[in-house]
Amino acid sequence: MHCSVELLSELAPDAVIVPPLGAPADIEPAIVNAHAEAVEATLDACLACDVPLVWCVSDQMYESGGATAIEETMVPAPRDEALRRLVITGNRIRAHLPRHLIVRIGPLFALEGSDAWLPDLLAKLLSGESIRSAEDVIICPTAAEALAMALLGMLQQQSCGADSWGAYHLAGTEPVSAFTFTSVVRTQLDTRLSGMGESVELADVIALRLHPDYPMRRVLNCRRMLETFGVHQKPWRLELDRLLDQWCRERSEESER
Numbered sequence: 001m002h003c004s005v006e007l008l009s010e011l012a013p014d015a016v017i018v019p020p021l022g023a024p025a026d027i028e029p030a031i032v033n034a035h036a037e038a039v040e041a042t043l044d045a046c047l048a049c050d051v052p053l054v055w056c057v058s059d060q061m062y063e064s065g066g067a068t069a070i071e072e073t074m075v076p077a078p079r080d081e082a083l084r085r086l087v088i089t090g091n092r093i094r095a096h097l098p099r100h101l102i103v104r105i106g107p108l109f110a111l112e113g114s115d116a117w118l119p120d121l122l123a124k125l126l127s128g129e130s131i132r133s134a135e136d137v138i139i140c141p142t143a144a145e146a147l148a149m150a151l152l153g154m155l156q157q158q159s160c161g162a163d164s165w166g167a168y169h170l171a172g173t174e175p176v177s178a179f180t181f182t183s184v185v186r187t188q189l190d191t192r193l194s195g196m197g198e199s200v201e202l203a204d205v206i207a208l209r210l211h212p213d214y215p216m217r218r219v220l221n222c223r224r225m226l227e228t229f230g231v232h233q234k235p236w237r238l239e240l241d242r243l244l245d246q247w248c249r250e251r252s253e254e255s256e257r
Contacts, residue, residue, distance in 0.1 A: 003042050008049040015155055016046055020056035020105060021086075022115025025063065029082035036089045043093055052099040052158070052165070054151060059106050059139070059171065059218045061086060069221035072104075072167045099165050101154060103147075104220060106171030109236075110144035111243055118185070118243060125186055125202045135179035135207040136215040140171035143239035150231045157229055164228045169220035172236035177215070179207045185240065192248045 003016055021027075021035045039055060046053045061076035061083055076087055093100050110116040124131050150170050158164065176184075183205050193200050210216070225231045 003045045005045045005048045008045050008051055012049075013051060014159060015052040015054055016042060017054040017151060018042060018056065020058055020108065020115070022058065022108060022117075023060060024058055024083060024086060025060040025078075025080060032082040033085055036085045039089050040092060043089075043097060047097055052101070052155075053093060053097055054101045054103065054155070055090070055093060056103045056105055056147065056151075057086065057090065059104055059220055061104065062218055065138070065216040065218045067217065069219045070169070071221050072169050072224050094167075099158075101151075101158075101165060102167040103151070104167065104169050105147055106140035106142040106218075106220060108142050108144045108147065109240070109243070111247055113144065116144070118247075121182065121185055122189065122247065125189060126200060128201060128203050130204050130206055131182060132206045132208045133177075133179040133182040134210050135177045136209050136211045137178050138175050138215050138217040138219060139178060139181070140173070140175050140219055140233075141181055141236040141240075142170065142172045143234060143236065143243070146170075146172070146234040146239060150225070150229075153231055154229050162229070168225045168228070169222045170225055170231065171220040171222060171233060172239070173233045174235060174237065175217065175219045176236070179205065181236075184237070185244075188240065188244050192244060196248060196252060 008016070018039055021032065024032045024035075043053060045051075061078060062070055063076070063078035063080060063083060066074075075090070076083070078084055078087065090102055093102065107117065108115060109118045111118055121131070147170060186202055186205055190202055222233050
């Protein structure tokens with residue numbers, strides 16, 4: 001996954017963008033460690049070739065969340081050993097490469113990709129398999145396309161002399177529980193399928209409680225992103241509607257073929 005010095009010298013890119021590890025708290029520590037090592041190898045190549053590095057990081061790094069929106073200046077301090085390994089990588093980037101962007105993001109959703117969230121969710125809903133989702137974990141879902149557009153805007157401004165490197169937050173608007181987000185997907189899918197004349201018994205969404213004392217809030221404050229680059233948070237509901245419309249069009253076209 002990492003870029004070598006030889007490759008960067010040949011390509012001479014404006015920047016190297018490292019895709020995020022979707023849910024580092026939910027996968028094998030070995031995968032997280034391998035990701036950290038690959039990012040650090042890419043960092044070494046960027047240092048040798050004087051190329052900026054953009055690293056996107058999951059909001060799961062803020063393991064315990066926060067009572068208020070989490071500021072960019074708050075460096076994550078997780079207890080989990082694998083997550084701490086990612087913090088070490090981030091500290092190394094900040095210490096050695098002045099031209100860097102560390103972009104902390106909410107849970108990504110899209111129709112394609114290994115960590116796209118929506119395809120697995122839609123498949124479970126259509127299969128009738130019950131879905132258990134936390135009602136006491138508050139998040140800000142983020143469309144992958146919104147992140148891509150934001151990164152393009154940031155890098156274009158940097159190339160024009162903005163020189164505003166550092167850590168930023170980007171997430172969707174309207175904090176919501178994982179259970180509510182999943183329920184909205186179910187309702188919107190049911191409405192669209194009915195409109196297409198399909199009668200499908202969708203799976204039930206069951207509320208799961210993980211934090212008995214009080215909800216865990218992982219809400220990112222994205223003010224600095226807006227003030228520095230003019231990048232607004234995109235409402236996740238609008239992005240979800242757009243993606244579900246696209247999914248239904250593709251489903252209809254496939255059925256006609």
